[in-house]
Amino acid sequence: MAMLGLALAAFILAAKATTLASAASLVTFIFGDSLTEVGNNKYLQYSLARSDYPWYGIDFPGGKATGRFTNGMTVGDRISAKLGIPSPPPFLSLSENDDAFLTGVNYASGGAGILNETGLYFIQRLSFYDQIECFKKTKKSIKAKIGGRAANKLCNEAMYFIGLGSNDYVNNFLQPFLADGQQYSSDEFVELLISTLDKQLSMLYHLGARKVVFHGLGPLGCIPSQRVKSKTGRCLKRVNEYVLEFNSRVKELIATLNQRFPNAKLTFADTKRNTSRKVIFHPVLRPAICVTNTFSLIYTSENTKVESMELRQSL
Numbered sequence: 234m235a236m237l238g239l240a241l242a243a244f245i246l247a248a249k250a251t252t253l254a255s256a257a258s259l260v261t262f263i264f265g266d267s268l269t270e271v272g273n274n275k276y277l278q279y280s281l282a283r284s285d286y287p288w289y290g291i292d293f294p295g296g297k298a299t300g301r302f303t304n305g306m307t308v309g310d311r312i313s314a315k316l317g318i319p320s321p322p323p324f325l326s327l328s329e330n331d332d333a334f335l336t337g338v339n340y341a342s343g344g345a346g347i348l349n350e351t352g353l354y355f356i357q358r359l360s361f362y363d364q365i366e367c368f369k370k371t372k373k374s375i376k377a378k379i380g381g382r383a384a385n386k387l388c389n390e391a392m393y394f395i396g397l398g399s400n401d402y403v404n405n406f407l408q409p410f411l412a413d414g415q416q417y418s419s420d421e422f423v424e425l426l427i428s429t430l431d432k433q434l435s436m437l438y439h440l441g442a443r444k445v446v447f448h449g450l451g452p453l454g455c456i457p458s459q460r461v462k463s464k465t466g467r468c469l470k471r472v473n474e475y476v477l478e479f480n481s482r483v484k485e486l487i488a489t490l491n492q493r494f495p496n497a498k499l500t501f502a503d504t505k506r507n508t509s510r511k512v513i514f515h516p517v518l519r520p521a522i523c524v525t526n527t528f529s530l531i532y533t534s535e536n537t538k539v540e541s542m543e544l545r546q547s548l
């Protein structure tokens with residue numbers, strides 16, 4: 234199976250019309266995994282979760298592999314396009330006092346998870362904690378450029394998109410040879426994820442994040458690496474149940490955080506399937522390890538349908 238840091242969850246346009254109005258000046262910070270990576274792992278010399286192979290990027294303008302785990306644009310790219318802003322560059326491509334820090338950064342890294350140990354076998358990836366560390370450095374650079382007060386304002390007004398958790402299941406808990414799957418029951422595991430996420434989102438708040446969108450997980454039981462585990466190639470119900478539990482626990486956490494931090498607005502963004510279509514996979518075998526799939530999802534935020542799009546993503 235493809236050794237890819239994957240995710241089916243997605244990025245969503247939770248930014249509402251009000252945000253769209255001021256889109257031109259909107260600064261976005263993106264935290265995530267392979268669904269939203271735009272090339273950080275290319276800069277990690279020993280990472281095995283890489284997407285700079287020729288069959289990636291074939292549908293991207295220019296047709297070349299860019300470090301995105303997809304044929305074309307990531308969901309994050311599409312959201313940026315919708316917002317009318319350029320997709321922010323990968324953190325690791327920037328120099329210490331790059332002006333790009335002022336307009337948004339992408340910290341996403343294929344194989345990454347909420348837990349430090351997730352994606353261990355990819356050797357190198359930026360875990361969510363690592364990505365938060367990178368954000369700290371970003372804020373330091375911004376301060377050095379525009380001063381503390383303006384830096385705080387910029388960070389308070391920016392949008393923070395976060396999409397993590399898929400790899401904690403697919404490239405950790407569901408791998409029988411890794412410790413977490415042996416050590417924890419599914420209830421204990423989700424507890425661990427949520428308590429860790431609580432700390433991480435609180436850290437981001439203390440660093441200035443006020444407008445945060447967390448992306449729920451998609452139906453991971455339906456991705457090819459899980460479906461091959463069933464005799465008939467069907468979706469794994471048990472895995473989809475873990476996803477539902479995780480999503481519902483994140484929603485609760487977000488409600489708690491909104492109470493704890495009244496001057497912040499955290500939103501949970503759901504990833505829904507297009508039920509008239511289901512999730513459709515057209516596996517196309519590419520050279521070597523890569524399988525490319527097409528699936529169509531409907532993105533919703535707070536029960537409002539925002540966006541529907543078709544994606545082709547390596548899983």
Ligand SMILES: *[C@@H]1O[C@H](CO)[C@@H](O)[C@H](O)[C@H]1NC(C)=O
Nearest residue numbers: 348349350360361362363366
């Ligand atoms: C995870 O890594 C971060 C730094 O990258 C560290 O501060 C934290 O203590 C680690 N957490 C655990 C549970 O190992």
Ligand SMILES: *[C@@H]1O[C@H](CO)[C@@H](O)[C@H](O)[C@H]1NC(C)=O
Nearest residue numbers: 507508509510529531541542
């Ligand atoms: C769902 O899929 C059907 C069948 O392909 C399509 O006609 C419809 O437009 C899709 N709906 C959305 C909201 O994307």
